[in-house]
Amino acid sequence: MHKNLKPLVAALVLAPTVALAALPPYAAVTDKRLDKPEPHNWLSYRGNYAGWGYSPLSQITPENVGKLTLAWSYSTGMTEGHQSPPIVNNGYMYITTPNNQVIAMEAATGKELWRYKKSIPEELQQLHPTNRGVALYGNRVYLATTDANLVALDATTGKELWRTQVADWRKGYYMTLAPLAAKGKIMVGSSGGEYGIRGFVAAFDAETGKEAWRTYTIPAPGEPGGETWPGDTYKRGGGSVWITGTYDADSNIAYWGVGNAGPWMPDTRAGDNLYANSTIALDVDTGKLKGYHQYHHNDAWDWDEVSAPLLIDMPYKGRNIKSLVHAGRNGYLWLLDREKGGEIGFVDAWPFVEQNVFKSIDPKTGRPTYDQDRVPGTGKTVNFCPSLWGGKDWPPEAYNPKTGLLYIPANNHLCSELTGEPTKYQEGQLYIGVALQNILTNVRIGEKAKTSVGEVQAWDMKTGKQVWTHTYPEMNWGPLLTTGGNLLFGGGTNDREFHAFDASTGKLLWKFPAPSGVTGVPSSFEVDGEQYIAVQAGWGVDAQRMQGAFDAVLPHKTVVPQGGVLMVFKLSH
């Protein structure tokens, strides 16, 4: 061999080794790591158990965010709602897509490591073809599917290790949430509130997939709360759980949000309808219900209160509280208290969008009273605000411990008009009690909504004051990420922009036109000293449903193209 070629050959031989060496051996995800995640990783749905959507990383700042540029992007080949956060463990990244797929890749380069595709039953109907991400635990990746399976995959190979049927998809049970992993258990809940399901949270052994416990969100007669459902209505009472719970490792209690009672018209199920439209506190070892707070009783508005409350410890009116914070679909921002033993106390509540249903809130219990003219019923046509999508739907809030502010992706000034009609339960079919044509055209756009609808709001929870608000002309379906660099990121608008704000002042600093609307949960991570911001574009499901309703009542129509693309940004140097 020619002397001069020797180094080149050596380099070529070494090249594959070098490429492989870019990824360290997979680091098992432990309870300790999930509770106190390293700043450079994003190990779970919201980045920590408290549900903050916060990354302590601070390389990207208001001063340099203007230089944010695509490091790489990746087409998923799927349409519909791409909502999962890119979840990152020491350079291994995992995203999920509609139709129950998981893609594993190198976080710094986007090189695909493996792709898992759950086979989908031919007869399955997907009202919500989306998925909100994996859970990492041990050396495994966990996926909850729209055919109500829980799947365990090997994190390095994607090999399916076990699969458990959680509920019967033929009866309308389906799952879209990222599982919650803690104490050797993988916890999930079921959607299906529009199909007459009975909601639950269930836990499975992380190692074997065997069911450990199942707690229904809708109690049966004889159970506490069972008296709030007449006859056998509890069997089809809804109470979906379609967003990941938050978790207090000190008390071993997980907090879950519970969806609307079903069917929609309240006269079909006279009573408070516990624990629909509530947050519930469950012991992670046993599934036992330790406490609850019902945000509103006998729901009539499809106001799922399904986002889990954020866990924020803070001073409030002279005392330190371990709070639960929830921006409700019912348009109120709730401040609750994690009391000893899992009970939940009411502290305060403020409307954060136009709300004309609640007449008062009991200062001790937080129970609202209703304006009966704003309560839909069978054979009754009613106009109410906020709309059935609420002040805030599923897109998660974020909390930044440095600014001390809570950020809410809101839709303001929107109202709905619904007419209840009789409905009959048929297994696996929609069970709503409002004509479908009525739902598709439900939205009512008032004078103020002609100026702006979508909002990003910042609140100081210590004072209950709104600090700043950024408005968008139309809707906001953008989950939020906030960082130690004093930034706030979110998409959600039908102009496909992904935005960055100064977290302290709300000033819009940067935006990027994505290939599709951005309704994905953003995350941030660091590899080899470089901070990245990652988010999936991929408009669909409820954002598109609201867009369809806007198209039906507005003089103009807006086309938001579909097709999932993962975007990963870094600073250009």
Added chain:
Amino acid sequence: MKCDHPDEPAGCGAACNQARRTALKLCAGAVIGLVATAKDNAYANDAASSRPQAGDRLVLADGESGANAPLELTSIAVGDKPVPAYPFDPATGTLRDGSRLNRVLLVRLDPTGLDERTRARSADGVVAYSSVCTHQGCDITEYNPDENVLFCFCHFSKFQPSHGGEVVGGPAPRNLPMLPLRLEGGQLVVADTFTSRPGATM
């Protein structure tokens, strides 16, 4: 195993033809078996989930009485809400409700408003379409006369029943499969198999 339309992927050539022949042979056996042991539930379920065949009648889905009374032309008027129905094999008394992909929606339209191919597949203005959206497999239950569309609640796909189930709105990637009909003594009769595969497009 499916006995009506083996769902082989396109372009698999001789291998699938072989699979199809085997399937057909086995199906022939199953039919004989069905006649010989009419009460065998396994075979009955296969027939109940096989796709509609020429000669099938249509009966009201979700009927209260349980009586499988074949629907007649006079059962449906122009302007009625869509009628959900399942195919029914009168020879064996099998209601093909074993698969939701067999469910169809019947709508009666003015025959002069139908395009030529659709008219040829209709029975005096009555058209039958799969009630399963070709997008994500949701139930289609509604007809909007103002727009002349069958529409899906899940994601707003719209199909034109007067024009072969053509997609005229929303994310559905292909036409709604049509089930050709004819009339026999006033009864609605299935004239042929679905024009394309019913169900979601993954």
